[in-house]
Amino acid sequence: MxxxxxxxxxxxxxxxxxxxxxxxxxxxxxxxxxxxxxxxxxxxxxxxxxxxxxxxxxxxxxxxxxxxxxxxxxxxxxxxxxxxxxxxxxxxxxxxxxxxxxxxxxxxxxxxxLADQISETDDPKVNYDHFWNIFNDYYAFFETRNVDWSQYEDLGEQVTSENFYQIIGELVLLLNDGHVAIDDEENNISIDAGLPNLLERLNAGLTGDLIIDSDETYNVLYNQRLEIIGLKYLGGEYKLDESGNIAWGMINNNVGYINVLGMQGYSDDESTELQVLNIVLDEMMDDFKNSGVSKLIIDVRFNGGGYDMVSVEIASRFMDQERSAFSKKARLGDSFTETTSVSVSPKGDFQYTDEIILLTSPLTASAAEIFTLCLKDLSYVTIVGDNTNGVFSDILVHALPNGAFVGLSNEIYSDAQGVIYESIGVGPLEVNRVPLFANDDYLEEKDSGIDKAVEILSNRN
Known part of the structure; x- marks a missing residue:
């Protein structure tokens, strides 16, 4: 997984x-x-x-x-x-x-x-030239990622059919960017440039047999965590929308809990995505309104992203007023496109604006980080957990002449104050830092992030 x-x-x-x-x-x-x-x-x-x-x-x-x-x-x-x-x-x-x-x-x-100039070939040198120039023309974060791309321009002279993917794979790994990928389904090639750093961050709180080095180990930790949340913290009583993207329930009589697992797929048809989402959100917010909940935990630790505006729609249910949330621009040659600014306004019959703990982790990526940008400056929101992944840009996808696809970060996002969190991620104060996975959590069947959130909320009036 x-x-x-x-x-x-x-x-x-x-x-x-x-x-x-x-x-x-x-x-x-x-x-x-x-x-x-x-x-x-x-x-x-x-x-x-x-x-x-x-x-x-x-x-x-x-x-x-x-x-x-x-x-x-x-x-x-x-x-x-x-x-x-x-x-x-x-x-x-x-x-x-x-x-x-x-x-x-x-x-x-x-x-x-022109018909006679279109590149459609497996020639490794031609494909390398395209690969290098795609990044050179469109990638937005060489300086941020501390990579001098120009020094690899002539590396194409060394590529062969046998070492092509090894060489370009090593280059994208230098970028350490979770939105950079190479995918050649026909040749069973899948390279994720952000995976090594992600594993390092997830393993920071783990030792011994629990260190994640395979899908199997990850699945054990992931499934146990979700099971513990559902059974131990929510008592097995929670609602889950039909898409499996949002679960909500009560930690106790005063503290509500929302787990947003994804920012896409609420509908089978993109044209009704927001419509279906808002039906779910209306039900969820009505439940919390009727429960009289006075404190809330929103968990996006397992949310890998999706659509920006799904994030904005969800965030609108926790807004006290219209607020600037983020801005974005795309690389355009040596400059950028015009900046697009996005605001979030209260939406729905009921907005929750009391104390909120927002749980984040290295798995919190892309549109889930946009959601974090929308909420992080609210006076009643406290972030607990770990820094988000740090991959805000939409993925720009290009085809190589051999039919493989490459994805890269082409856009720069900033918060309402103009701060850019690419590669860094948005995170908590040090006192509220809790790793997503830890040996003690696994052995004692607990969730230290939720425990920390409940502790903070219990100490507030």
Whole structure:
């Protein structure tokens, strides 16, 4: 399970960041022949060719062009909608994603994407050139991750078919970024650049046979922890939504508990994701209102992320007023795109704004970290646990000429004060630091994070 942790979201986000379109009663249908031609999303390195027949998605970088999908069906992907601004500009929008994707019409077919210039080959040197340039053109955190990428440009001279994945795997591991990955399903290759550091952090409180070195060991710790929470702390009485993403119940007569396990998948259809989510949230908040709960624990320690705006929707149920939450911008050449700022406003019939403990861990990643940004500055919220993973950027996915996919961090997120937590994560004060896994917790069948949260809440009026 731990080895598939980031791959799960990497593969999902391959779909999220390919542009999609749907229509409903409120959205005019775009006639395809009005947008036929080539459209460039410059900050993403995406070129879409719209035709009367099959549409094509290309990935472009300084080294050339690769086909990501030669039968591109926008209506099937990600819940994004296309809006025509004018003859030369398209905007891709989704209620699940915090920023728009801007497309500019190309007067002529991109010079890298002419039929005789498209790279579709297993040649390791060609693939290395694409790999290196994809990161060189779009990756946003070389300085943050303390990597001089330029010194590896000529390493392609050493690659062969036998050592290709070994070499590029070693390079991405230097970035130590949980949103950087290489996936070649055909050749059974899956490399997660953030996995070694994640394991090191998870093992910090473990010794002996409990050190995580396999899926089996991780599953033992993970399953035992969730079982203990459900049975010991919630007494076996809790609710779980149909998607299995949110569980809630009572620790005792005064303390409520919410475990948000994911920020996506509340609906089978992205177009109704937020609608279904809000039905769940309405039920949950009504339960807490009727219970008269005066203190609350929100647990995102096992939440690997999903959609930013799912996080914002959940956070809205704990807002006392509209507040600036975060900003984001994408790398664009040597500069950045315009900044998108996101605020969170109270939503629903009831908002809980009394004492809250927010539990976080190294597994708290991506959109779950966005949720943490939304709540961390509230005067009635205290963070307990460990620093989050430190991977805020949406994953930008590109195809290599050999058909493999690479994912990378292309965007910079900052909090309401402009502070960037990439690679660091958001964490508690030292006095409230509790590791996710520890030998004593396993042996004594307890959860020290919840125990610490209850202790803090018990000492407050």
């Amino acid at each position: 731990i080895l598939d942790f980031f791959k799960k979201y990497f593969l999902v986000l391959i779909m999220v960041f390919l542009i999609g379109c749907k229509s409903d009663d409120d959205t005019p249908v775009i006639e395809e022949d009005t947008i036929n031609g080539f459209w460039l999303a410059e900050d993403k390195g995406y070129v879409i060719e719209f035709t009367d027949d099959q549409d094509i998605l290309y990935n472009v970088n300084t080294s050339g062009c690769s086909i990501a999908d030669d039968n591109f069906k926008i209506e099937e992907l990600a819940g994004l909608q296309l809006e025509v601004l004018n003859n030369n500009e398209l905007i891709g929008r989704s209620e699940l994603i915090a920023s728009d994707i801007k497309f500019i019409r190309l007067e002529n077919q991109n010079e890298f994407c």
